[in-house]
Amino acid sequence: xxxxxTVMDFCVHHQTVLGYSVVSxxxxxxEHIFSAAxxxxxxxxxxxxxGSVFVxxxxxxxxxxxFMMNTRTxxxxxxxxxxxxxxxxxxxxxxxxxxxxxxxxxxxxxxxHLTWIAVAxxxxxxxxxxxxxxxxxxxxMCKDKxxxxxxxxVQIPCDEKLSEKIPGELLSLRSQSQLIGxxxxxxxxxxxxxxxxxxxxxxxxxxxxxxxxxxxLRKEQEFFETKAKEHATKLAERDVNCFFEAIDPTPFQxxxxxx
Numbered sequence: 001x002x003x004x005x006t007v008m009d010f011c012v013h014h015q016t017v018l019g020y021s022v023v024s025x026x027x028x029x030x031e032h033i034f035s036a037a038x039x040x041x042x043x044x045x046x047x048x049x050x051g052s053v054f055v056x057x058x059x060x061x062x063x064x065x066x067f068m069m070n071t072r073t074x075x076x077x078x079x080x081x082x083x084x085x086x087x088x089x090x091x092x093x094x095x096x097x098x099x100x101x102x103x104x105x106x107x108x109x110x111x112x113h114l115t116w117i118a119v120a121x122x123x124x125x126x127x128x129x130x131x132x133x134x135x136x137x138x139x140x141m142c143k144d145k146x147x148x149x150x151x152x153x154v155q156i157p158c159d160e161k162l163s164e165k166i167p168g169e170l171l172s173l174r175s176q177s178q179l180i181g182x183x184x185x186x187x188x189x190x191x192x193x194x195x196x197x198x199x200x201x202x203x204x205x206x207x208x209x210x211x212x213x214x215x216x217l218r219k220e221q222e223f224f225e226t227k228a229k230e231h232a233t234k235l236a237e238r239d240v241n242c243f244f245e246a247i248d249p250t251p252f253q254x255x256x257x258x259x
């Protein structure tokens with residue numbers, strides 16, 4: 001029991017890091033499954049579109065899911081445009097609030113989005129398929145080599161031995177993809193470090209105060225959920241009793257929309 005408590009305390013104190021780790025591992029595992037079981041390069045004129053779709057579309061879906069699964073998104077949007085009031089948006093009102101709230105949400109959603117793209121580039125299968133169908137790559141790799149080179153190039157993802165028949169000074173497509181992938185990872189880590197440093201530097205509170213407010217917000221949420229369940233239980237019990245006993249409901253205080 002003591003060991004379980006230690007594990008739970010560790011998870012609570014490092015929930016942000018663990019959350020981002022899980023969000024990063026899921027796209028990586030999904031990409032591996034897609035590459036092995038789903039992705040089959042057509043090795044024809046559809047190479048560019050087919051390979052690009054497997055890189056961009058799943059990443060875009062993960063980005064949207066990042067917004068959908070973040071509670072702060074719905075906390076902002078719920079009730080912002082009630083029917084009895086017009087949906088106003090001005091720089092000093094809702095728009096500013098949207099940017100301040102959705103900014104961190106977008107950064108969180110980009111974790112899975114960029115993880116998919118980085119892992120896809122490192123595995124190189126999607127890029128290799130897309131690049132062999134790209135007209136610019138075809139011109140660069142098959143310059144002064146005839147029409148036969150272009151026909152062989154689109155077949156490379158299906159037969160790696162064909163790459164030996166297309167000599168050139170350019171890096172192999174697989175090497176290009178992995179190089180871009182590592183550059184993207186380095187850029188993401190650098191950007192995350194800079195943004196974290198800037199947010200901490202401009203923080204209006206100290207490190208210990210910030211830690212205190214994080215603990216406070218977590219405890220406040222836990223206490224709110226407990227009280228909300230108790231309140232909802234009492235209200236449901238009152239309404240059910242009124243229904244079966246055919247009596248008028250007694251006054252019951254509940255939070256209003258203004259609250």
